[in-house]
Amino acid sequence: xxxxxxxxxxxxxxxxxxxxxxxxxxxxxxxxxxxxxxxxxxxxxxxxxxxxxxxxxxxxxxxxxxxxxxxxxxxxxxxxxxxxxxxxxxxxxxxxxxxxxxxxxxxxxxxxxxxxxxxxxxxxxxxxxxxxxxxxxxxxxxxxxxxxxxxxxxxxxxxxxxxxxxxxxxxxxxxxxxxxxxxxxxxxxxxxxxxxxxxxxxxxxxxxxxxxxxxxxxxxxxxxxxxxxxxxxxxxxxxxxxxxxxxxxxxxxxxxxxxxxxxxxxxxxxxxxxxxxxxxxxxxxxxxxxxxxxxxxxxxxxxxxxxxxxxxxxxxxxxxxxxxxxxxxxxxxxxxxxxxxxxxxxxxxxxx
Ligand SMILES: Nc1ncnc2c1ncn2[C@@H]1O[C@H](COP(=O)(O)OP(=O)(O)O)[C@@H](O)[C@H]1O
Ligand SMILES: [Mg+2]
Numbered sequence: 513x514x515x516x517x518x519x520x521x522x523x524x525x526x527x528x529x530x531x532x533x534x535x536x537x538x539x540x541x542x543x544x545x546x547x548x549x550x551x552x553x554x555x556x557x558x559x560x561x562x563x564x565x566x567x568x569x570x571x572x573x574x575x576x577x578x579x580x581x582x583x584x585x586x587x588x589x590x591x592x593x594x595x596x597x598x599x600x601x602x603x604x605x606x607x608x609x610x611x612x613x614x615x616x617x618x619x620x621x622x623x624x625x626x627x628x629x630x631x632x633x634x635x636x637x638x639x640x641x642x643x644x645x646x647x648x649x650x651x652x653x654x655x656x657x658x659x660x661x662x663x664x665x666x667x668x669x670x671x672x673x674x675x676x677x678x679x680x681x682x683x684x685x686x687x688x689x690x691x692x693x694x695x696x697x698x699x700x701x702x703x704x705x706x707x708x709x710x711x712x713x714x715x716x717x718x719x720x721x722x723x724x725x726x727x728x729x730x731x732x733x734x735x736x737x738x739x740x741x742x743x744x745x746x747x748x749x750x751x752x753x754x755x756x757x758x759x760x761x762x763x764x765x766x767x768x769x770x771x772x773x774x775x776x777x778x779x780x781x782x783x784x785x786x787x788x789x790x791x792x793x794x795x796x797x798x799x800x801x802x803x804x805x806x807x808x809x810x811x812x813x814x815x816x817x818x819x820x821x822x823x824x825x826x827x828x829x830x831x832x833x834x835x836x837x838x839x840x841x842x843x844x845x846x847x848x849x850x851x852x853x854x855x856x857x858x859x860x861x862x863x864x
Contacts, residue, residue, distance in 0.1 A: 523599050524681050525588045526646050527700075530571060537571060539591055540646055542681045544602040545610075547620040549643060550591060550634065560627040566590065594625055594634040607672040612665035612696075612735060615683055616647065616755055647698045649707055650739070653750040657711065659718060662736045663688070665755060668696075685761060694732050694758035706825045707754065713801065713824035720799035727792050727820040729812075732758045762812050762820050769808035769819060769851070775858045781817060786855045788819040793848055796821070797841055804839055806847030807832040808854055831861045 523543035530537035535554035540547060557564040570587040573579040592599075622637040670683035686696045699707050714731035722728070736754040743749040769785060789811050796803060803810075803821060810823040828838035832850055837843035850861050 519600055520596055521599055543599045545605045545618055547618045549622045550625060552625045557627040560630045562630055563627045594632040610670045612668040612670060615670060616665050645701050648753045648755040649699055649701055649704045650751040650753045655752055657734055660731055661733045663733050664737055665735055668735055693761040695761045697757040697759055699754060699756055709826040710824050716801050722795055722799060726795050727818055729822040730760045762814050764812040764814045767813045769811035769813060772813040773855055773858050782855050785819040786852050789821060792821045802841055803844045805829055806844050808851055
């Protein structure tokens, strides 16, 4: 049998927007460092009751995360179908010398998907405006981010290095001009309060002058830019948009405690992780700080097998911290007991 060579380059969906008020949806695809906004509406599929039905079903799947064995990935695959010939024609781009500018503000095309008989076709649109923001939240001009520097996206070099299983388009390991590696935590629009909470906690960590060897992630800087917009009546409005946090790079290949703990994990490693993360948490508490969203997903295990506390975005996760004590030291202590038990048994609390 002849081998069928799949010449489709790797693509992914960075963002999906839809509402329960209408059947319109918008996908932000990325492929070979280009961005494609793809729009769909049930009216565009009127020519084919079959496609119409499939679209409405897959939108329902996306709303419920999983339905009848289908997931949002099935929706992505289905919508990508008419885009694949376009993706296949893209020439590869060299990543050498790429910066976050190339990732955040890439060449972008807009398409609309329609039914042509029982076939879906993607039609390119002229509009280049109204491009949805995939990352970044805006703050008033004088918002303080001290003591951290705000780097322009063009100052941050990206690498092609893939972290963990499965390819990803979003750069995670990036470099500052002086060669320092950092983990880029990209901020989706709308996460203003989580971002401010996270920055405030890193500010407290900075002020507490904790032992440098303590295994917790630290903030190195922010990625952002100033934007000037014309506003009716009062002239111009200047905002600062923050796209991401630059954190200490923990070389863990996306391995969290949640995936590291297995029934066969040797006893000495379990003991080491429990001691290390318990110690880091005790140091945070001694300095009057709260971790917040305490759970094994927010503990990383690096390539040397050492455990690090990350994610100071606040919030909390049911099962590890009870709502009434969320965001307090008591909540952290409750999670400490549950995480320690999880490390011992490899079983998550039953309420999850
Ligand atoms: N400092 C870091 N170094 C390396 N990887 C990190 C770092 N911070 C986060 N990550 C990776 O990103 C994932 C999500 O980070 P997290 O801060 O928990 O984000 P969220 O607030 O979305 O939960 C982690 O599971 C880990 O794989
Ligand atoms: Mg997290």
